[in-house]
Amino acid sequence: MEKTMDLTLKVWRQKSANSTGTFETYGVKDVSEGSSFLEMLDTLSEDLVEKGKEPVAFDHDCREGICGSCSMTINGIPHGPEKATTACQLHMRHFHDGQTITIEPWRAKPFPVIKDLVVDRSPFDRIIQSGGFITSRAGSAVDANAIPISKATADYAMDAAACIGCGACVAACPNASAMLFTGAKVSHMNSLPQGKAEKDRRTLAMVATMDGEGFGGCTNVGECEAACPKSISLDMIAHLNRDYATAQIKNFFKPVA
Amino acid sequence: MNLDSKIPEGPLSEKWSSHKFNMKLVNPSNRRKYSVIVVGSGLAGGSAAASLAEQGYNVSCFCYQDSPRRAHSIAAQGGINASKNYQNDGDSVYRLFYDTVKGGDYRAREANVYRLSEVSSDIIDQCAANGVPFAREYGGLLANRSFGGAQVSRTFYARGQTGQQLLLGAYSALSKQIGLGKVKMFNRHEMLDLVKVDGHAKGIIVRNMATGELTRHASDAVVLATGGYGNVFFLSTNAQGCNVTAAYRAHKRGAGMANPCYTQIHPTCIPVHGDKQSKLTLMSESLRNDGRIWTPKDAEVAAKIRKGETDPNSVAEDDRDYFLERKYPSFGNLAPRDISSRAAKEACDEGRGVASTGLGVFLDFRDAIKRDGQNTIKERYGNLFDMYQCITGDNPYETPMMIFPAVHYTMGGLWVDYNLESTIPGMFVGGEANFSDHGANRLGASALMQGLSDGYFVLPYTVGNYLGKQGVADAGKVTTEHPAFAEAEANVKARTDKLLSIGGTESPRSFHKRLGHIIWEQCGMARSKEGLEGAIKDLQALRKEFWTNLRVVGDADGINPELERAGRVADFIEFGELMCRDALMREESCGGHFRVEHQTEDGEALRDDENFAFAGVWEYKGDDIEPQLHKESLIYENVELATRSYK
Numbered sequence: 031m032e033k034t035m036d037l038t039l040k041v042w043r044q045k046s047a048n049s050t051g052t053f054e055t056y057g058v059k060d061v062s063e064g065s066s067f068l069e070m071l072d073t074l075s076e077d078l079v080e081k082g083k084e085p086v087a088f089d090h091d092c093r094e095g096i097c098g099s100c101s102m103t104i105n106g107i108p109h110g111p112e113k114a115t116t117a118c119q120l121h122m123r124h125f126h127d128g129q130t131i132t133i134e135p136w137r138a139k140p141f142p143v144i145k146d147l148v149v150d151r152s153p154f155d156r157i158i159q160s161g162g163f164i165t166s167r168a169g170s171a172v173d174a175n176a177i178p179i180s181k182a183t184a185d186y187a188m189d190a191a192a193c194i195g196c197g198a199c200v201a202a203c204p205n206a207s208a209m210l211f212t213g214a215k216v217s218h219m220n221s222l223p224q225g226k227a228e229k230d231r232r233t234l235a236m237v238a239t240m241d242g243e244g245f246g247g248c249t250n251v252g253e254c255e256a257a258c259p260k261s262i263s264l265d266m267i268a269h270l271n272r273d274y275a276t277a278q279i280k281n282f283f284k285p286v287a
Numbered sequence: 288m289n290l291d292s293k294i295p296e297g298p299l300s301e302k303w304s305s306h307k308f309n310m311k312l313v314n315p316s317n318r319r320k321y322s323v324i325v326v327g328s329g330l331a332g333g334s335a336a337a338s339l340a341e342q343g344y345n346v347s348c349f350c351y352q353d354s355p356r357r358a359h360s361i362a363a364q365g366g367i368n369a370s371k372n373y374q375n376d377g378d379s380v381y382r383l384f385y386d387t388v389k390g391g392d393y394r395a396r397e398a399n400v401y402r403l404s405e406v407s408s409d410i411i412d413q414c415a416a417n418g419v420p421f422a423r424e425y426g427g428l429l430a431n432r433s434f435g436g437a438q439v440s441r442t443f444y445a446r447g448q449t450g451q452q453l454l455l456g457a458y459s460a461l462s463k464q465i466g467l468g469k470v471k472m473f474n475r476h477e478m479l480d481l482v483k484v485d486g487h488a489k490g491i492i493v494r495n496m497a498t499g500e501l502t503r504h505a506s507d508a509v510v511l512a513t514g515g516y517g518n519v520f521f522l523s524t525n526a527q528g529c530n531v532t533a534a535y536r537a538h539k540r541g542a543g544m545a546n547p548c549y550t551q552i553h554p555t556c557i558p559v560h561g562d563k564q565s566k567l568t569l570m571s572e573s574l575r576n577d578g579r580i581w582t583p584k585d586a587e588v589a590a591k592i593r594k595g596e597t598d599p600n601s602v603a604e605d606d607r608d609y610f611l612e613r614k615y616p617s618f619g620n621l622a623p624r625d626i627s628s629r630a631a632k633e634a635c636d637e638g639r640g641v642a643s644t645g646l647g648v649f650l651d652f653r654d655a656i657k658r659d660g661q662n663t664i665k666e667r668y669g670n671l672f673d674m675y676q677c678i679t680g681d682n683p684y685e686t687p688m689m690i691f692p693a694v695h696y697t698m699g700g701l702w703v704d705y706n707l708e709s710t711i712p713g714m715f716v717g718g719e720a721n722f723s724d725h726g727a728n729r730l731g732a733s734a735l736m737q738g739l740s741d742g743y744f745v746l747p748y749t750v751g752n753y754l755g756k757q758g759v760a761d762a763g764k765v766t767t768e769h770p771a772f773a774e775a776e777a778n779v780k781a782r783t784d785k786l787l788s789i790g791g792t793e794s795p796r797s798f799h800k801r802l803g804h805i806i807w808e809q810c811g812m813a814r815s816k817e818g819l820e821g822a823i824k825d826l827q828a829l830r831k832e833f834w835t836n837l838r839v840v841g842d843a844d845g846i847n848p849e850l851e852r853a854g855r856v857a858d859f860i861e862f863g864e865l866m867c868r869d870a871l872m873r874e875e876s877c878g879g880h881f882r883v884e885h886q887t888e889d890g891e892a893l894r895d896d897e898n899f900a901f902a903g904v905w906e907y908k909g910d911d912i913e914p915q916l917h918k919e920s921l922i923y924e925n926v927e928l929a930t931r932s933y934k
Binding site: 159 | 334337338341352353354355356357359361362371373409411412413414415416417418420421422423424425426427428429445446448450451452455458459460462463465466472474497524526527528560561563564565566568569643674677678679680743744747794796797838840841845846847848849
């Protein structure tokens, strides 16, 4: 039989974007160590519903670490203590009987809380909308093998493209910077031959949107990489800085967009 | 119900090109006068919305997630098929077509499948141009692998995250159009009703899940790309939010629902661990290339393994039953999904299952590690082994993995013609939400192909054709002031109020679990007349109980996960009944549908082509009235129907 545990949870409760939130303390019993963290929260929800209280609202969907919906800070660390693991893939065997766990939403000004653990991450979408694409109308593509891409380049692009857009990097950063997120997309697209035509334009536009949304600057703390469930490397930020500097210089002499 | 499939005349290979030529075009300067609603932002919806906007139409796109990038297409792992024949190993449009029709156990429409196979190459080109970082060889060309038992290497992939990368490609194309103002994106919105005006789909009613507000949206055409209904089983590999509501609401408004009993059970999922589990996790099928599947021959040995008294590694070779290798010597552990799943179930039914629940079989890499070395196995499957260890806490290099079948994909869905138009004119259906291309069983790496085929290369033509036929004078004529919108909105509101006011004692999740249990037991891997008849009665009773004893806490004015689940479960209960009816009607075994009454002497599926070579399409008649069955005959002009054999 699997081991079970009893836990004390301190959970951020906030009715709506405009109300003031507070920590509420709840107990959950008989949590099996094979459960995921979110299944443990499901148990809490069912307990609350049983008592006629509203369950804790949190974003979640695929529960296999790829959609990027889940977004909660567990004992002070976005997605919790396990390295390269989303909250939905975090299993209760990493906790122990009698433990107190603090659960709160992403804390960052550009990601306002909408309810309980749910935040508004639409600034990420707007960063992508401003330049995180390679223009190729459906029907206009050349044969996929017409442009060879070295394995090293393809692998690098894939490392960058693995980002799930969860926002843990922003939540972990003392400046609430979105440089890792933006850097990953810029590195992915700027490194591919297909993405070169729009490289400078893309880089300037995405950084401008990022700044406009209120994200802070990068001061090389490195918390983002440590919190990232997909282990996106700080190198992506260096890549972004490099491409941004080049684009700015080019833009100074002749506007790129 | 008009089931004219509108298959174009002419030879198979010329149907799509001649159809494209015969379709009505809309002048580029007139396109901005039309608006199209796309519900869903996965591979089909995202790519359709982006492509229609590129052409110049005004698009509104809706998704229930907080961003279109999170649609469940993202979770597909393995790859995407295309008939490129880059490996020079004999692939062709015709072979991919043939394999898909055969793999679907001869229950798909030939012309649609051929078109899918025909545009598959364009999809790869489009995605590469979009920046999808497909795996490459050292020479810079695209890499391929063989997948799901195919005898050619036609699967393109991006590590184990192909779905993610393809979806992010479509999402970036969509994002560009949102940035340009050609697509208006509505995140955290769920469609709760379809609005028809003069018989045509002209809009939808949605609920803003963040504020609770109900809003009306009018358009000249509606595209549903709302995914499959696997969550009717409660436990599946689907995301938590996946639901049948949009499709089922459209069904209630007159859209035919085809082959709902065709569901796919995937053999390699991580077994259930307890009653609090919320979802099942799929392990890529590629593991079956090297892993050997077995259970102990003796039920007593299995019982000891379950209790942890016996170490599976200590079970002697002679005491192991490698049941797939025994039953299907030529395909062995690579037998198709439906066949492998059933064989695992049989072993467990005989009391030889492992895992704490008895619902599991071993997938053992011992021999592969001995043969190729641990490093080679690690290179091939390292990320999957890590994932397994993360979830179960077991190290698969030392202890055999345990797997069990789980619901993964649904082949059935809303009926569509060759244009992907449903029985409601002006309502199109793409991706997993339609029934179109996979027959009774889907082959691996074909779901991504179909979603993108529909979205990038089919719907942008056929929706335009519909709009062109309507004429530019009618563009944008219907507004949300039309009484049909008020009626639909009132209908949604009344239902929401009802859900909140029942005041019973049982939670939506609890009803969902009970529903899932009935469907899994009676309409899962093996189905029988008796079981299905019982299930229909049980589901009717469950529905009554639901509407009298449901408890939904909270209110309708903001984020309320209980209310969302309640609405979805309500539709799933009704839909589950339809699935059972369909399974009961289909007196044969084919693909994912296995009727115990219809099997060969050695337990293989027995198809009945004479009486059941048709798509079963159900028409909604009223809440307590039996739905009416219509049939679309499947005519095979090119492929000869044969018995699938994997012996």
